[in-house]
Amino acid sequence: MNLYGSEKIRRMTSSIFQEVVDRKQEAMLKGKDVIDLSIGSPDFPPPPFVVDTLVEYSKDPGKYGYTLKGISEFNEAVKYFYQQRYAVDLDDKREVLQLMGSQDGLAHLATAIIDPGDYVLVPDPGYPIYEASVTIAGGNIYPMPLLEENKFLPQLQEIPVEVLQKTKMMILSYPGNPVTALADRQFFEGVVEFAKVHNILVVHDFAYSELIYDGNPRISFLSVPGAKEVGVEFNSLSKTFNMAGCRIGYVAGNSQVIDILASFKSHIDYGIFYPIQKAAIAALTSDFSFLEGQLKQYQSRRDALVSGFRNSGWEVANSPATMFVWAKIPAGWSSREFAFKLIDEEGIAVVPGDAFGKQGEGYVRIAMVQPPERLTEAAQRVNQFLMEFSVGI
Numbered sequence: 228m229n230l231y232g233s234e235k236i237r238r239m240t241s242s243i244f245q246e247v248v249d250r251k252q253e254a255m256l257k258g259k260d261v262i263d264l265s266i267g268s269p270d271f272p273p274p275p276f277v278v279d280t281l282v283e284y285s286k287d288p289g290k291y292g293y294t295l296k297g298i299s300e301f302n303e304a305v306k307y308f309y310q311q312r313y314a315v316d317l318d319d320k321r322e323v324l325q326l327m328g329s330q331d332g333l334a335h336l337a338t339a340i341i342d343p344g345d346y347v348l349v350p351d352p353g354y355p356i357y358e359a360s361v362t363i364a365g366g367n368i369y370p371m372p373l374l375e376e377n378k379f380l381p382q383l384q385e386i387p388v389e390v391l392q393k394t395k396m397m398i399l400s401y402p403g404n405p406v407t408a409l410a411d412r413q414f415f416e417g418v419v420e421f422a423k424v425h426n427i428l429v430v431h432d433f434a435y436s437e438l439i440y441d442g443n444p445r446i447s448f449l450s451v452p453g454a455k456e457v458g459v460e461f462n463s464l465s466k467t468f469n470m471a472g473c474r475i476g477y478v479a480g481n482s483q484v485i486d487i488l489a490s491f492k493s494h495i496d497y498g499i500f501y502p503i504q505k506a507a508i509a510a511l512t513s514d515f516s517f518l519e520g521q522l523k524q525y526q527s528r529r530d531a532l533v534s535g536f537r538n539s540g541w542e543v544a545n546s547p548a549t550m551f552v553w554a555k556i557p558a559g560w561s562s563r564e565f566a567f568k569l570i571d572e573e574g575i576a577v578v579p580g581d582a583f584g585k586q587g588e589g590y591v592r593i594a595m596v597q598p599p600e601r602l603t604e605a606a607q608r609v610n611q612f613l614m615e616f617s618v619g620i
């Protein structure tokens with residue numbers, strides 16, 4: 228049989244992530260002690276009460292059926308969480324939809340909303356599913372460059388009118404992946420205004436809403452007046468409660484969008500395992516002391532990594548949020564050369580920035596998914612690397 232993937236699939240496939248995995252394996256085969264800072268899967272465990280809830284309900288053989296859109300208690304728990312953490316009021320019946328992780332919703336929304344020929348504004352660099360979802364839907368992508376000189380915010384006024392006339396949706400994420408910058412309330416207010424004028428649906432990915440450091444405020448897009456008229460926000464328990472493998476997340480906001488996505492999903496999946504929903508409810512309605520403790524731990528990882536790099540003369544920017552550092556690489560290297568040489572020589576795995584879009588060239592994404600001692604060691608090895616290859620820093 229001579230079979231190959233569809234044209235869409237062939238357009239989507241990014242080989243860079245696979246190349247990082249291959250290089251990592253090669254380094255391990257050569258006996259290198261690899262410090263893996265490439266993947267964004269939390270190494271911290273979920274809170275024990277969440278695991279207990281999951282175990283308890285899993286023992287009930289009556290809880291193994293399809294759950295469809297999920298139990299209403301989950302929507303109520305999201306309402307509670309959004310009220311407590313972001314001062315946002317949600318109608319749990321109309322403005323919340325359970326998802327199999329936010330990826331599920333992000334991957335499917337474009338197909339539910341976009342027709343061939345429609346444009347979607349996506350951040351460049353951006354989390355890969357944004358672009359992939361539009362490709363699956365047959366839409367056109369208009370990349371919005373996120374540049375350091377603009378504090379990594381898109382310059383909406385620079386988008387050509389001809390593009391805006393055909394634009395149906397825009398995707399934003401603050402703080403995001405790989406760009407960890409924060410947006411202020413004023414920026415979001417401008418986005419709401421812009422979306423109203425141009426009749427554009429705003430999709431805000433808030434997956435890292437609980438990993439915001441240095442006392443900076445956690446600003447939900449939905450907390451801005453008028454946001455629900457034009458947009459939705461995706462969120463998840465993957466990073467907030469370390470439940471990445473227990474696939475559960477949600478989208479909140481504009482009820483029309485929620486209805487459209489729910490209707491599309493009813494053709495695709497039959498809901499999330501009941502015990503996972505109960506575990507998520509326990510997490511979302513907890514006293515949140517877990518979140519405060521976790522934030523401190525990530526912040527000390529961030530400090531260990533950033534100060535370690537700076538000691539070696541590599542002036543990486545301090546990451547204000549998320550589990551990543553978006554680091555500008557020393558001059559004279561491409562992102563791939565730098566990342567691959569770092570794995571080959573020092574066993575440090577990071578992701579080349581161009582894996583996330585053209586504007587990611589010149590950067591690498593470093594995930595803080597190791598304890599501070601390992602991060603300090605990683606920084607020491609990078610120091611060694613920079614000296615050995617006498618890179619201009």
Ligand SMILES: Cc1ncc(COP(=O)(O)O)c(C=O)c1O
Nearest residue numbers: 328329330354404434463465476
């Ligand atoms: C920015 C961002 N959005 C969404 C996701 C998807 O997360 P999940 O599907 O586990 O909720 C990720 C995962 O890494 C992410 O980094």
